[in-house]
Amino acid sequence: MQIKIIIAGPRGKMGSEAVQMVNHEDSFDLVACIDRQNGGRTLKDVEQLPDLDVPVFDDPEQCFQETDADVIIDLTIPDAGFDHSKLALLYDIRPVVGTSGFSQEQIDALEDLSITHGTGCIIAPNFAVGAVLMMQFAKTAAKYLPDVEIIEKHHDQKLDAPSGTAVKTANMIQESRESKQQGNPNEKELLDGARGAEADGIHIHSVRLPGLVAHQEILFGGPGQTLTISHDSYNRASFMEGIKLSVHKVMGLNKLVYGLENILE
Template identity: 40%
Template sequence: MRVGVCGAGGRMGATVCGAVCADPELELVAAVDPAATGQAVAGADIEMAPTLDAFGEARAEVVVDFTVVDAARENLAFYADHGMHAVVGTTGFSDADLASFADAFAQSNCVIAPNFAISAVLMMRFAELAAPFFDSAEVIELHHENKIDAPSGTAMRTVERMAAASSTWTPDPTERLVLDGARGATGPGGIHVHSVRLKGLVAHQEVILGAEGQSLVIRQDSYDRSSFMPGVVLAVKRIAEHPGLTIGLEPFLGL
């Protein structure tokens, strides 16, 4: 399968390039990153190109996109217009964006996942299953210092699924804030979300659920970007089997 990578000069993009090159069923045919134009791609006999046209010239069947949301909006329109499948790890899209992508991908397919770590996908599923059995919950997501959006897409997806699974969350009892923002942000269902940004972290999340006399903590840790690669490679290989727009890796795992 002929694969392109957009955002190939970034840390995630470079890791994706390595994973594609290491898989005998995949061929890295193009890598795009305007900020790294002309740089060699480790493990492949190609250089980074400045524009998306490189994917068409290389006849890429699937493009993996780890960029930023403003660029990704235009990128996805290009992939759809050129009949390329898209595997997208960029987060921060609006509901209007997703509706637009659903309309655009009529001749090819697209998966947008907030997290490609299989452990993170399972964490979200476990939190969803646990939600109806608890009265209150909070989510703490922790990421590296260069992540520009907060809360993370994973945290938002987790809270949305928990709120859909249960509508009986106990209201926040806080009456006085000594420090503004001390209770974090309020997400769907009134579930509070807290974002941490620190050097030394990659991607981590903790879901804390409470009921009378008991609590449950569900935690997922990605210590290295390699943790995302099995999910990315799985999505690349199976994207042709999932028509149109898919949100999340769950359908690829049978969840």
């Protein structure tokens, strides 16, 4: 069965990689793209995109009305990703969303809409399978080494900090350990933000530099020992297998799933 796919954000670094992946996957059919700057054109008319006769829409609702699609892959920014996903669910099109930075309120709203319409939706802060394994290993480690800090490093064009992966990691760690205040209770920041953000006592540090793609370290400390669990994505191809898996899985869902770890066997 061919799965008919819309891609939102085809000019972005992740989006352009997804266009190539969908185009080369035999079971996928790219039927449209959503791009705010190129409505009314086709992909072959857009610089640096493949020579494909695929229509581009700047109006998402028009795209959903005029296109017979099963899935939308959204790799844009949080506000646009939320709006696209909400509208897609109203048209019974299944969102696969790789946009990080959604608020809990936005996730809850999409979950309610997904259940109401019986239409699957997958939101994953990170589509790299190795990154998901990193988070699962960290959840296990936190049972035994509850003192932990997270350092996430991304390219300097990333808009949200901390990353969705870091927030998701902290949430998973919280499930394994009791809340605690780490470090010296009398410590004082000589420069505001020196200790990073804090989630349930877990300090999260965000690094933004050119040359980086997506990297994270989770550092655990205990008496006489430390444990570091890390993952590195060196290019956007690292996310494509997770997106491919999610597209297949979302076809069998009737509710929202948050996190790639929840669809891995």
